Amino acid sequence: MDRMRDLGTPAAVIDIGRMQANIERMQRHMDALGVRFRPHVKTSKCLPVVQAQIAAGAQGITVSTLKEAEQFFAAGITDILYAVSIAPTKLPQVLALRRQGCDLKIITDSVAGAQAVARFGKEQAEVFEVWIEIDVDGHRSGIPPEGEALLAVARALHDGGMRLGGLMAHAGASYDCDTPKALRHITEQERGGTVRAAERLRQAGLPCPVVSVGSTPTALSAQDLRGVTEVRAGVYVFFDLVMHNVGVCAMEELALSVLTTVIGHQEEKGWAILDAGWMAMSRDRGTQKQKHDFGYGQVCTEDGEPVAGYVLGSANQEHGILCRAEGVDREIAARFPVGTRLRILPNHACATGAQHPEYHALRADGSVETWPRFYGW
């Protein structure tokens, strides 16, 4: 078994204790609210992480690609929601998974999409389960709760012989919140809009067994989920600096970091050069417009203790520039000599994880295990 000191750099490190606490915190909250929880596995794309989520009580998973569906189905998980509007050309791949026994559900938000599914389903004698995406905040996809298209899409599916499984919404705008009041507001907006849309379906005599909502900020802010049957969230499993700025986690709950080594300095500028650039951190600058801009990440010691005031100020492909967030530290070379190992907390765990072929999972006893992750489509 490796120890941290055996790892080459840069490397993605998961603090298993923190990850487990994050999983349990979310699951307890969902259990208390009386809803099922369907974690979004796009954050980790890593089987041991997802197994820990299921062991804690998650029911089914959410995926962002059919490759995620294939990989986790191959590992024995059958209840899967593919939460990106289906492209008609992907239907044969969905069919193949369903024919192998995968209970794969797809989504759409247009009549054209619904008709394409119904047409292909009829041709193949397959009853696809389709959920309709609701737009609760103008953030991205979906039909507004009061939108005309809702019933038309539902009928195209239902009358077309498909199984209308329910509705799903994702309040992506919750990422822009940073006060408890704003979070409560967007959480209720997500719930209320989706439930109103479900009522419209039922009033029209259409089925709507599932009402699915979620994002990490709204899931953790929810106090009352009347009418909702399940919640989805992804990044909570690791948390990150964006979520810290949103206000749903403490810095000490961040479970993913990038281990790096000091490889040089520009002393007059107060820079230490690291071997973690944007290839290791990702180009995500999600904290740039938030209340605290962490550059490309918060600098920590190799043990994971934040070094207050020091950030990864900028990044090239394989070079990171460590500096003070404000001012110039002319003692930078003495403080972080060549060879010093540090850990960087990332802005966005989904983006940073995607840059790495594997995670190095750190146990409380200091041992480190390799957890492979996949990428691509």
Add this chain to the structure above:
Amino acid sequence: MDRMRDLGTPAAVIDIGRMQANIERMQRHMDALGVRFRPHVKTSKCLPVVQAQIAAGAQGITVSTLKEAEQFFAAGITDILYAVSIAPTKLPQVLALRRQGCDLKIITDSVAGAQAVARFGKEQAEVFEVWIEIDVDGHRSGIPPEGEALLAVARALHDGGMRLGGLMAHAGASYDCDTPKALRHITEQERGGTVRAAERLRQAGLPCPVVSVGSTPTALSAQDLRGVTEVRAGVYVFFDLVMHNVGVCAMEELALSVLTTVIGHQEEKGWAILDAGWMAMSRDRGTQKQKHDFGYGQVCTEDGEPVAGYVLGSANQEHGILCRAEGVDREIAARFPVGTRLRILPNHACATGAQHPEYHALRADGSVETWPRFYGW
């Protein structure tokens, strides 16, 4: 053999004809200037691409990670420069490659780094070849041409029994230029600074056989490289929108694009939703501060023709939002119906390529071949 229409989306597509023209253009320019050319393979991390560069006349390669060195050495390439200051903990890996016959050269820009190499070399009875990095533009790493540390680092290597192979510089600031005049200026600054540093070494009685400079903008802008022995450049092989804004390539020379499918619309906003988000494009927003901001990329037809005025305006993990760069197209759903296939030209080819496990290489006859690429460290 696949055709374009057989590809799932999103997918990274290389136009082989354009790539080959880019390779030949650069090599002809280097040949005319009388310098060796050592392409930076961090852009593609793909063997067929690098083999095309070598077939055209490249001598040796530049890498940004030791994994690149290992992979390309395993494919038979021996003359390799690892162009990131060496972390002392990576020396055993360098040693292993050299002992297998890889002519791997490393760099440093500090006395601490030089001493660490000399110490480990002495312990292992290995004469490492080390180049010193010169900072010609205050952009990142390196010792300024007139910097005091230059001779100290050179002596620590030379007197420490290592082989002082030469100097290398990278004018990263050239990416900020967008006029021929500014490009000529930074090109001469890179050449002049590196050559002056080489003269300082030689005047001090130290060897400096190699004088290596380069970046795609400066390599293509160079008219006179007196004193330089080799040039390095990477992104020219594909080019991208950042390079287009810098002014070193036409839009028609961009060889990498991402194939994507329309999966929905928000008609009132003039949005088409695509299945290529930042996971397929990368989070790189390199054109944001340039003279033309392309959002997350320039929209093209499936055949690769730019659709003027339409960009990937924003991106979530697996969703891209196609819109007009200015104004709102309320006919967006009619113009790009669900199922429409498009190609997106990326801001930064190095970052976009890194998101994909393979390239789909498109020949002039319309056939498509899969070229694997690797990632990680």
